[in-house]
Amino acid sequence: MFLTTVIFLAFAANDASLPPGKGQEIVQKSCVGCHALKVVTSKRASKEQWSALVDQMVSRGADIPDEDIETVVEYLFKNFGPADPNASEKSDDGNKTVNVNKATATELAGTLGISGKDADAIVAYRDQKGIFKEWRDLANVPGIETKKIESNKDRITF
Numbered sequence: 001m002f003l004t005t006v007i008f009l010a011f012a013a014n015d016a017s018l019p020p021g022k023g024q025e026i027v028q029k030s031c032v033g034c035h036a037l038k039v040v041t042s043k044r045a046s047k048e049q050w051s052a053l054v055d056q057m058v059s060r061g062a063d064i065p066d067e068d069i070e071t072v073v074e075y076l077f078k079n080f081g082p083a084d085p086n087a088s089e090k091s092d093d094g095n096k097t098v099n100v101n102k103a104t105a106t107e108l109a110g111t112l113g114i115s116g117k118d119a120d121a122i123v124a125y126r127d128q129k130g131i132f133k134e135w136r137d138l139a140n141v142p143g144i145e146t147k148k149i150e151s152n153k154d155r156i157t158f
């Protein structure tokens with residue numbers, strides 16, 4: 001058992017695995033001939049930089065058909081893009097907004113930091129009374145924590 005674990009870890013360390021997506025197979029196949037995949041997966045670069053880098057690799061002998069270059073660049077950029085603050089903006093829950101007239105209770109709870117009960121109440125109220133026009137309308141929802149709504153009002157869209 002112990003030995004198996006060690007062998008597994010050794011493999012895992014050598015062979016950094018690629019996230020799934022269009023282009024994964026090409027990278028898996030074409031970018032390991034000369035160096036470890038880890039060289040690729042530990043790099044962070046902008047789209048322009050990846051584009052230049054892939055060109056460079058092709059000129060060094062990487063075997064990628066012309067029509068696949070764009071796919072590879074897209075894939076690399078998407079998964080190994082620059083680690084700058086802008087990159088986190090999309091994935092960081094902290095900056096998300098939610099449409100209170102369309103969102104599910106789960107989305108409301110997640111984005112506004114309210115309880116599932118409050119989120120359900122918003123949905124029920126919306127179903128009964130029609131759409132919300134401004135954040136203050138949400139204060140009319142029975143039992144709602146108005147403070148939480150107010151402190152998150154910048155995240156609310158209509």
Ligand code: HEC
Nearest residue numbers: 027030031032033034035039040043054057060061062063
């Ligand atoms: C024909 C051999 C070859 C193939 C195939 C190849 N590379 Fe490279 N790659 C190299 C060499 C040689 C270096 C080191 C060159 C250097 O020092 O700049 C390198 C370095 C790199 C680096 C580190 C350089 C840096 O600026 O950080 C990255 C990232 C990289 N390759 C990505 C890729 C990707 C992505 C692919 C597949 C599209 C690929 N490589 C395919 C030869 C290859």
